[in-house]
Amino acid sequence: MAEEGEVEIKDASGRFTMDNIAACAFGVNCNSFVDPNCQFAVTAAKLSSFNVQILIRFLAETFLPHSIAKWFPDYSMKVGAFFKDVVMKTMAHREKSPGATRDFLQLLMDTKDKDGKRILSDSSIVTQSSLFLVAGYDTTSLLLTFAAYCLALDQEIQQRVQQEIDEALERHGGLTYEAIQDMPYLDRVMAETLRLYSPATRLERACSKDYILPGTDVHIPAGTVVVIPVLVMHRDPDNYPDPLRFDPDRFLPKERERRHPCAYIPFGSGPRNCIAQRFALFEAKVALVSLLRELTLKPTPETPPHPMPLDPDGFLTMPKDRKVPLLAVPRQTTTE
Numbered sequence: 496m497a498e499e500g501e502v503e504i505k506d507a508s509g510r511f512t513m514d515n516i517a518a519c520a521f522g523v524n525c526n527s528f529v530d531p532n533c534q535f536a537v538t539a540a541k542l543s544s545f546n547v548q549i550l551i552r553f554l555a556e557t558f559l560p561h562s563i564a565k566w567f568p569d570y571s572m573k574v575g576a577f578f579k580d581v582v583m584k585t586m587a588h589r590e591k592s593p594g595a596t597r598d599f600l601q602l603l604m605d606t607k608d609k610d611g612k613r614i615l616s617d618s619s620i621v622t623q624s625s626l627f628l629v630a631g632y633d634t635t636s637l638l639l640t641f642a643a644y645c646l647a648l649d650q651e652i653q654q655r656v657q658q659e660i661d662e663a664l665e666r667h668g669g670l671t672y673e674a675i676q677d678m679p680y681l682d683r684v685m686a687e688t689l690r691l692y693s694p695a696t697r698l699e700r701a702c703s704k705d706y707i708l709p710g711t712d713v714h715i716p717a718g719t720v721v722v723i724p725v726l727v728m729h730r731d732p733d734n735y736p737d738p739l740r741f742d743p744d745r746f747l748p749k750e751r752e753r754r755h756p757c758a759y760i761p762f763g764s765g766p767r768n769c770i771a772q773r774f775a776l777f778e779a780k781v782a783l784v785s786l787l788r789e790l791t792l793k794p795t796p797e798t799p800p801h802p803m804p805l806d807p808d809g810f811l812t813m814p815k816d817r818k819v820p821l822l823a824v825p826r827q828t829t830t831e
């Protein structure tokens with residue numbers, strides 16, 4: 496039986512980020528903590544789970560002519576049709592009765608040419624909004640899950656974060672944008688979480704021209720797809736001594752300066768890097784601050800020991816059992 500105060504932090508983080516991305520990208524109010532069967536949230540969770548059926552269709556599309564690949568079942572089609580329907584209906588409603596909504600969908604609808612005509616097609620808007628959902632849901636939820644896990648396992652670091660939160664909230668008169676920006680230790684905690692448990696395990700780039708790796712005779716012909724093993728690089732002892740230790744002070748400014756900028760790339764690098772890194776970090780920090788101002792996180796006997804065992808088949812960096820139970824205890828009963 497679950498202990499009093501036990502939370503499944505991966506599930507809770509998923510609900511939080513789903514509600515946020517649904518509101519920010521689609522203007523949909525999910526409230527999935529209250530309504531766990533919210534159709535939008537349940538369907539969106541399917542869209543982001545990269546399963547075997549989707550992989551088979553994906554491989555067929557990649558390696559076979561489309562005339563053959565189209566006969567492979569595509570389980571993501573139904574999910575895609577659901578989102579198309581949501582976006583099309585929302586756009587039709589907003590065009591009939593315009594309001595003051597400020598979300599990503601509205602921004603896309605508002606991109607107009609000089610004659611006031613919308614620039615983006617319907618299908619482009621549907622695809623971009625769905626991409627936001629896929630790119631922004633599990634990634635941010637994993638950051639939040641792993642940050643909570645690392646803090647639960649290190650009470651000293653957690654107390655330091657709580658002290659910083661208390662002081663910043665006091666200084667700024669509550670949970671404001673400025674208060675969150677005024678928490679440098681929390682920022683280092685997030686950076687160290689993204690180092691040790693970068694949600695993206697790898698990146699890929701196509702080589703645009705023939706290249707010889709400096710100092711070697713390794714020749715990369717133009718057109719080669721180069722895989723960049725982000726998670727492995729983030730755990731390279733040459734850059735991060737004792738790499739499995741959770742140590743936010745690796746991200747003190749003087750420590751950062753010592754390393755090559757590409758030794759830390761949880762959001763990618765270059766012109767195609769993550770467009771929402773500030774949004775994601777801010778969102779995860781708001782969630783953690785809201786939790787830690789009231790509660791202290793602790794491990795339960797079922798919490799996986801550090802370092803978290805990972806699912807070797809995960810498309811993203813996933814806890815092996817896809818569950819992370821923690822204990823959330825009211826602060827006044829634990830410390831002060």
Ligand code: HEM
Pocket residue numbers: 626627628630631632634635638693694695698699760761762763764765766767768769770771772774775776
């Ligand atoms: C902690 C959370 C997140 C992580 C770790 C993350 C990570 C990444 C990474 C590694 C890339 C590929 C970058 C590259 O190839 O250089 C990427 C791209 C992207 N991300 Fe994120 N992301 C996060 C949250 C979000 C959120 C919340 C959104 C949307 C609201 C989002 C939207 C995108 C988009 C649209 C791209 C494609 C950019 C392009 O191709 O030009 N991401 N993200």
